[in-house]
Amino acid sequence: MQDRRIAFRVGINIGDVIVEPHDIFGDGVNIAARLESIAQPGGICISSSAYDQVRGKVGVEFADLGEQNLKNIALPVRAYAAVWDGLSSVAQDERARPSRLSPPHLSIVVLPFTNLSGDAEQDYFVDGVTESLTTDLSRIRGSFVIGRHTAFTYKNKAVDLKQIGCELNVRYVLEGSVQRSGNRLRVNVQLNDAGTGNHLWAERFDKPIADLFDVQDEIVSRLANTLNAQLIAAEARRAEHSLHPNSLDLYFQGIARWNKSWTSEHMSQARSFFERALELEPDNIEALVGIAAIDAASAILFLADDVDVRVAAAEKALIKALSLAPQHATAHMFLGAVYLASRRTAEGIAEYEHALALNPNLAEAHGDLGGAKTMVSRAGETEAHVQEALRLSPRDEGVHRWMCSVGLAKLHLDANAEAVVWLRRSLKANPNYPFAHFVLAAALSLVGELDEARTVAKAGLALDPTFTIRRLKGFPLTGDAKFRVATKRVIRGMRMAGILES
Numbered sequence: 001m002q003d004r005r006i007a008f009r010v011g012i013n014i015g016d017v018i019v020e021p022h023d024i025f026g027d028g029v030n031i032a033a034r035l036e037s038i039a040q041p042g043g044i045c046i047s048s049s050a051y052d053q054v055r056g057k058v059g060v061e062f063a064d065l066g067e068q069n070l071k072n073i074a075l076p077v078r079a080y081a082a083v084w085d086g087l088s089s090v091a092q093d094e095r096a097r098p099s100r101l102s103p104p105h106l107s108i109v110v111l112p113f114t115n116l117s118g119d120a121e122q123d124y125f126v127d128g129v130t131e132s133l134t135t136d137l138s139r140i141r142g143s144f145v146i147g148r149h150t151a152f153t154y155k156n157k158a159v160d161l162k163q164i165g166c167e168l169n170v171r172y173v174l175e176g177s178v179q180r181s182g183n184r185l186r187v188n189v190q191l192n193d194a195g196t197g198n199h200l201w202a203e204r205f206d207k208p209i210a211d212l213f214d215v216q217d218e219i220v221s222r223l224a225n226t227l228n229a230q231l232i233a234a235e236a237r238r239a240e241h242s243l244h245p246n247s248l249d250l251y252f253q254g255i256a257r258w259n260k261s262w263t264s265e266h267m268s269q270a271r272s273f274f275e276r277a278l279e280l281e282p283d284n285i286e287a288l289v290g291i292a293a294i295d296a297a298s299a300i301l302f303l304a305d306d307v308d309v310r311v312a313a314a315e316k317a318l319i320k321a322l323s324l325a326p327q328h329a330t331a332h333m334f335l336g337a338v339y340l341a342s343r344r345t346a347e348g349i350a351e352y353e354h355a356l357a358l359n360p361n362l363a364e365a366h367g368d369l370g371g372a373k374t375m376v377s378r379a380g381e382t383e384a385h386v387q388e389a390l391r392l393s394p395r396d397e398g399v400h401r402w403m404c405s406v407g408l409a410k411l412h413l414d415a416n417a418e419a420v421v422w423l424r425r426s427l428k429a430n431p432n433y434p435f436a437h438f439v440l441a442a443a444l445s446l447v448g449e450l451d452e453a454r455t456v457a458k459a460g461l462a463l464d465p466t467f468t469i470r471r472l473k474g475f476p477l478t479g480d481a482k483f484r485v486a487t488k489r490v491i492r493g494m495r496m497a498g499i500l501e502s
Contacts, residue, residue: 011036034070136224165194247281329359363393367402382409400430412486434464442493
């Protein structure tokens with residue numbers, strides 16, 4: 001019966017392989033497997049290397065699908081779908097056509113921004129924003145971003161979002177405008193669902209014009225950081241409605257929970273999604289990094305007592321992820337956190353710096369590197385790193401942690417009054433962050449505000465009743481002599497505020 005037929009997908013590639021007695025390996029095989037995954041049921045998808053060999057030699061037409069970002073394949077692969085009239089009835093219904101292919105996850109085109117200034121001489125700046133944003137969005141892991149040369153063919157044209165989605169086979173369209181008025185610059189941006197034409201997110205940036213190129217860099221960096229979270233949230237919403245979520249769907253749902261806030265509840269939920277993703281695909285790099293991130297954060301944020309176990313599990317997952325994707329910036333960032341939490345401070349700082357070399361817009365790495373500098377008598381550098389993180393992602397979920405890092409650094413510099421200011425900012429950003437309460441309590445004690453210190457400490461313990469000085473002292477952070485002396489001073493302040501030893 002037709003409804004019981006099996007419609008196979010086929011992927012074909014020509015390339016070098018590694019041959020062993022009972023198996024073959026290598027990118028030649030991996031690319032063919034990934035092409036099979038994007039073929040339609042009953043369809044055949046081939047690489048450009050295969051297409052060059054069969055073009056004009058077989059009685060089959062091929063539809064050019066453009067360059068495809070294939071999972072775990074370093075460079076995009078140009079793909080072609082076979083289209084012919086002699087297919088079986090099932091294959092005829094499912095044959096591979098560009099209009100029938102599901103757009104890749106996180107696929108987006110950045111349309112040329114509109115110059116509303118009425119000054120044609122500003123076109124260079126407007127176009128520069130568009131081009132730079134296209135480049136920065138391409139750094140998002142798993143993203144498929146239409147090249148700028150294609151995007152600019154839509155410049156100064158009336159566009160239909162759904163039509164663009166079909167023509168370019170993308171899920172999202174980003175459009176915007178730039179207007180210069182006097183000494184100020186206003187940039188409006190809007191993210192749209194190409195399938196429905198609905199608006200998903202919008203933002204406006206108002207900046208003084210001091211140096212146009214510096215302004216452009218700031219706007220682009222902030223947009224790239226914000227859009228990363230927005231795109232993942234949109235993909236998570238799609239995945240929630242999927243009857244049969246795949247590994248990537250589960251990853252998006254996990255990271256969306258993780259992005260909400262770093263609470264024990266959200267971490268547990270996120271970890272569950274990542275674990276299910278790995279059950280379907282043991283080599284899912286993003287899920288490996290996700291699980292490692294949760295283990296590392298649980299240890300570093302004093303949310304768990306089994307610190308050594310968490311840190312060891314995180315390191316194992318990250319080493320595996322980096323064996324599959326050596327240039328994964330976020331994996332290097334979390335490996336830095338793992339090294340810090342396992343008494344390898346210099347190696348940890350090096351990993352953070354390597355992550356930023358791979359992706360200078362990784363706001364979280366800037367913020368965490370600032371915290372790490374406190375451990376090696378470089379607390380004076382912490383604030384600058386955190387300011388850069390705040391510039392890149394001022395509405396980030398992590399801003400309260402970054403501000404707390406500055407507060408702690410100020411305590412290490414014996415600038416207790418400044419520490420109080422930063423720690424109050426941290427709690428204003430997130431009143432439910434227990435550790436900031438405890439550090440603020442210490443700072444208030446050290447400036448002589450004992451009554452308020454005890455009140456703040458009680459508020460922190462209401463959020464995390466399990467926190468003790470023993471847990472803080474047992475955390476495997478190691479720094480130099482100045483770090484150890486300053487840490488003792490912070491602990492003394494916590495004791496004065498009424499936080500128990502154990």
